[in-house]
Amino acid sequence: MKPTSEPVFLASGFTSGQPVACFDASSVPHGARSMGGVRDALAGGLEWVRAEYFKRMDGDPGAIVAVVTRPPGPGADDGLLFVAADGPLGGCGEATMFASAIRAPGGGVVFDTTSGLVHGTGDGAGSVTLRMPPVGGTPAVHSVLADDRPLTVRIVPVAGNTFAVVAAADAGLDLSATRRLARHGDLLLRQVAAALARSGQAPQPDMLLLTEPVAANATRSAVIWGNAILNQGPCGTGTCARLVVALATGEIGPGSVLRHHSPFGPAFETWMEGEHVLLRGRVDR
CATH class of the missing domain: 3.10.310.10 (Diaminopimelate Epimerase; Chain A, domain 1)
Structure with a gap:
């Protein structure tokens, strides 16, 4: 119309x-x-x-x-x-x-x-810095079975999207193998959402964040959404979700700046100010 x-x-x-x-x-x-x-x-x-x-x-x-x-x-x-x-x-x-x-x-x-x-x-x-809406509390943690693998899934609603955060190693996925990530990540997201729906859990995730451990205040993640689309950047709302998880699991301490890379290299810097996540990235026109 x-x-x-x-x-x-x-x-x-x-x-x-x-x-x-x-x-x-x-x-x-x-x-x-x-x-x-x-x-x-x-x-x-x-x-x-x-x-x-x-x-x-x-x-x-x-x-x-x-x-x-x-x-x-x-x-x-x-x-x-x-x-x-x-x-x-x-x-x-x-x-x-x-x-x-x-x-x-x-x-x-x-x-x-x-x-x-x-x-x-x-x-x-x-360079642009965003001050995002307030984020919620500690992520909900669920144990699900996907592809015959037991997975720990953290559900993080943030800024209009709901992420299922999963360790890439636990899912058997290498973030450097970008050609496989979209198809396998899409299937994994569907399986996780179905498992959570069967157990009556809400909210349902609409994005999958496959991530690696934090080392020296930096990490790498892949975000899959839509029709098996692999985000080419570090994903702003996904970066917020990863920061929330890193703080909840003690991978970084309060006040720390996290550098969050995409599988393709570019990164956002992110940190908390009160209940707000701040994001810094680069825009090219």
Whole structure:
């Protein structure tokens, strides 16, 4: 369905290795009082953006698109929603950094999202820091059987996405073998979600984070989501989830900065300030 006023394509690029893009839908009327209401009211517009970018513009199928909207109320400069190739996405740190670099390249911007306010600050030279919405408490820990392997799964809801965090070694997966990660990770995510559903556990994960142990305040993880899509960057919301797990398991201490790499090399730096996670990455247009 075509929106009343078409969103405007602003730019595409990369955030720490992840392909991203941004559309401006702030001229599209919605009349909503919350970002959940904006998402519902602009459903047709989001579908238009998806078709425009991934079909007509032949955008990277692994990209995530930030859609800037009119904020539903005071306290934010813009609203922000997210679209992937298979439909709307709950949240994305990389796309938020990209939108922040476009809306306020050398200053600050406040986005309202479905999970709360995100503050973005750019230095004008490509580095962007996000102050994410408050994160929850200690991750829920479950024991599941997947591929005949007993796995410890930590469930971490953060910034619109829910992660199943699993040690890559326990799953028998090598993060350097990137060609295998998407297919095997997608299957593993489905098995974990099914096992948790059978035991009546909630919330259900929509993303899998396969990770390695922290060494010298650094680690590496792979994030798989959607239709067997392997995130090419370190994943902003996934980095938040990994920091929460590292603090809960004692891999790092309070106040420490964690360097979180993707399987392809680029990294985010992340740390806690009170109940908020801060993320720093690089935007390239």
